[in-house]
Amino acid sequence: MSETVGESRESDRPVVLVRDLWMTYAGRRGSEAVNVLEQIDMEVRKGEFVCIVGPSGCGKTTLLNIIGGFLKPTRGEVVVDGEPLQGPDPRRIFIFQEGGVFPWLTVGDNIGFGILRGRKADRDRVVDRYVEMVGLNGFERAYPRELSGGMRQRVELARALAANPEALYMDEPFGALDYITRFKMRSDLVRIWQAEQKTILFVTHDIDEAVQLADRVIVMGRRPATIRTVVDVPLPRPRDFQSAGYLAARDQIFSAMGINPTTGSEFS
Amino acid sequence: MRRWFGLPGLPMILPCLVAAVSLLVWDLAVRLSRSDLFPGPWQVALGIVELMRKGLLIKYIVASLYRVTWGFGIAVLVGIPFGLFLGWFRPAYWAFNPILQALRPISPIAWIPLAILWFGVSDAAPIFLIFLASVFPITVSASAAVQNLQPVYLRAARNFGLGRVQLFRRVILPAALPQILTGVRIALGVAWLVVVAAEMIAVNSGLGYLIIDARNAGKRYDLVVAGMLVIGLIGLSLDLLVRRLERFEEVSWGYASH
Ligand SMILES: Nc1ncnc2c1ncn2[C@@H]1O[C@H](COP(=O)(O)OP(=O)(O)OP(=O)(O)O)[C@@H](O)[C@H]1O
Ligand SMILES: [Mg+2]
Numbered sequence: 001m002s003e004t005v006g007e008s009r010e011s012d013r014p015v016v017l018v019r020d021l022w023m024t025y026a027g028r029r030g031s032e033a034v035n036v037l038e039q040i041d042m043e044v045r046k047g048e049f050v051c052i053v054g055p056s057g058c059g060k061t062t063l064l065n066i067i068g069g070f071l072k073p074t075r076g077e078v079v080v081d082g083e084p085l086q087g088p089d090p091r092r093i094f095i096f097q098e099g100g101v102f103p104w105l106t107v108g109d110n111i112g113f114g115i116l117r118g119r120k121a122d123r124d125r126v127v128d129r130y131v132e133m134v135g136l137n138g139f140e141r142a143y144p145r146e147l148s149g150g151m152r153q154r155v156e157l158a159r160a161l162a163a164n165p166e167a168l169y170m171d172e173p174f175g176a177l178d179y180i181t182r183f184k185m186r187s188d189l190v191r192i193w194q195a196e197q198k199t200i201l202f203v204t205h206d207i208d209e210a211v212q213l214a215d216r217v218i219v220m221g222r223r224p225a226t227i228r229t230v231v232d233v234p235l236p237r238p239r240d241f242q243s244a245g246y247l248a249a250r251d252q253i254f255s256a257m258g259i260n261p262t263t264g265s266e267f268s
Numbered sequence: 269m270r271r272w273f274g275l276p277g278l279p280m281i282l283p284c285l286v287a288a289v290s291l292l293v294w295d296l297a298v299r300l301s302r303s304d305l306f307p308g309p310w311q312v313a314l315g316i317v318e319l320m321r322k323g324l325l326i327k328y329i330v331a332s333l334y335r336v337t338w339g340f341g342i343a344v345l346v347g348i349p350f351g352l353f354l355g356w357f358r359p360a361y362w363a364f365n366p367i368l369q370a371l372r373p374i375s376p377i378a379w380i381p382l383a384i385l386w387f388g389v390s391d392a393a394p395i396f397l398i399f400l401a402s403v404f405p406i407t408v409s410a411s412a413a414v415q416n417l418q419p420v421y422l423r424a425a426r427n428f429g430l431g432r433v434q435l436f437r438r439v440i441l442p443a444a445l446p447q448i449l450t451g452v453r454i455a456l457g458v459a460w461l462v463v464v465a466a467e468m469i470a471v472n473s474g475l476g477y478l479i480i481d482a483r484n485a486g487k488r489y490d491l492v493v494a495g496m497l498v499i500g501l502i503g504l505s506l507d508l509l510v511r512r513l514e515r516f517e518e519v520s521w522g523y524a525s526h
Contacts, residue, residue, distance in 0.1 A: 068427070070423055070426075087426075088423070088426050088427045088429075089427075089429070090427065090428050090429040093427055093428070094423065094424070094427050096420050096423070096424065098418075098420050099420070100420045100421065100423070100424035102421060102424075102439070102442075102443075103521045103522070104442040104443060104445070104518070104521050104522070105442075113425075113428060113438075114427075114428035114429075116428070116429065116430075116434075143517075143521055144521075145521060163428055
């Protein structure tokens with residue numbers, strides 16, 4: 001079943017619904033308040049892979065932190081599974097831009113960290129399964145400092161999956177990795193997403209990354225960020241990055257961000 | 269080409285070499301100056317043997333270590349929980365930090381008169397002084413360790429639904445442990461420094477007492493230097509012991525490896 005069309009997986013029920021969201025950071029003494037988000041409306045449906053792209057510093061992390069329940073918006077609301085958001089919840093696991101793998105735990109203990117209930121044997125089985133899935137066999141007893149950046153991202157992904165959440169919120173998880181590694185990580189992520197049937201909300205500033213991964217791409221503008229447009233990417237997976245559909249979606253995002261897709265110059 | 273300092277065993281050989289050369293220089297200096305008061309290494313060695321034969325060496329070492337164990341032990345038991353509490357609970361930090369920072373620079377030696385006033389010439393006086401000396405570095409390092417904790421770890425842990433107790437046990441404590449141990453190591457050094465000073469004044473046993481007593485009772489400088497040497501060697505052993513602890517996996521992740 002390699003030829004899955006994204007849209008066929010979607011159900012209509014929105015798991016995340018963001019309504020008229022505004023965010024202002026209070027300025028420090030002497031400096032002005034920063035308006036970061038203005039009037040954000042968006043939704044993520046069950047099983048969907050949604051990317052948020054926007055220029056650096058536009059407020060992507062802020063938005064994801066609000067949706068994740070770590071930050072209160074200035075105005076507006078987030079509804080998750082039909083109920084107002086209460087706070088962070090193990091059913092929706094965040095993967096952090098700065099890397100949240102615990103350096104004092106081994107790879108195996110990190111991956112098992114979020115499994116709070118059940119017998120040890122069951123926990124070990126789940127850990128083994130996700131170690132296998134992210135391709136870290138043989139590194140269970142290693143410490144994070146002994147791993148490469150890409151391997152650490154795999155640990156964090158496996159740790160999130162092992163807690164069996166319904167959704168993953170990923171904040172530029174591959175941002176610090178080199179080009180080749182990112183490429184590999186993306187295809188692995190799509191494979192895992194297809195196998196595990198999770199909802200994924202994925203933040204990136206990389207337009208190609210968004211088109212390669214997402215069913216839908218939410219395009220944000222400069223700060224204070226509004227949603228410029230939402231681009232559907234109804235392409236089968238694995239995706240052909242040379243296909244007309246791919247290039248069309250890519251161009252659409254570039255022009256929504258005010259950038260010429262062939263020369264890179266800004267026109268806005 | 270292999271560089272010469274890649275040789276195995278060198279970290280052991282080099283310090284022994286330096287020690288041997290120092291002894292030699294010391295010996296030469298004493299011989300050349302023809303001093304009859306200041307002892308050479310040989311006389312000091314004989315002094316140590318004499319102390320051992322009288323059973324004083326072991327007795328005084330035990331006395332000093334006993335005081336350090338109590339004073340330092342109580343400081344660990346008080347300082348770590350108190351520091352963790354200050355680090356975690358902001359208002360407590362605001363409330364207590366100024367007074368801590370005001371008490372900290374007062375040398376434990378300055379407390380000696382009060383210690384004698386309160387506890388008399390007993391073991392309690394030096395134990396109190398050692399406690400005072402070591403509780404501050406431990407408290408400060410424990411509270412700083414919690415405050416330095418990366419917020420991302422707390423967020424990740426909260427995301428997995430950990431309760432307060434779990435959060436403390438599985439995240440805050442393990443994350444803070446390396447820095448706490450560093451504070452403990454500094455505190456142990458200070459504690460050993462202070463026990464000797466305290467014993468010079470407040471009691472009549474221990475290595476500090478040995479030094480004062482040897483000087484007062486007949487200007488036995490060989491025993492004075494013997495006492496100093498033993499103090500140094502025990503200090504070195506204590507530090508090596510704590511460094512051993514730093515190799516445990518629970519904390520070694522927190523130190524830059526070399
Ligand atoms: N805690 C904060 N207090 C004040 N201002 C903040 C805070 N966090 C972020 N900001 C400001 O909000 C804006 C958006 O930050 P945010 O981290 O959400 O951007 P981002 O889109 O994730 O950027 P990047 O792609 O570089 O990660 C930035 O201009 C930043 O300076
Ligand atoms: Mg960000």
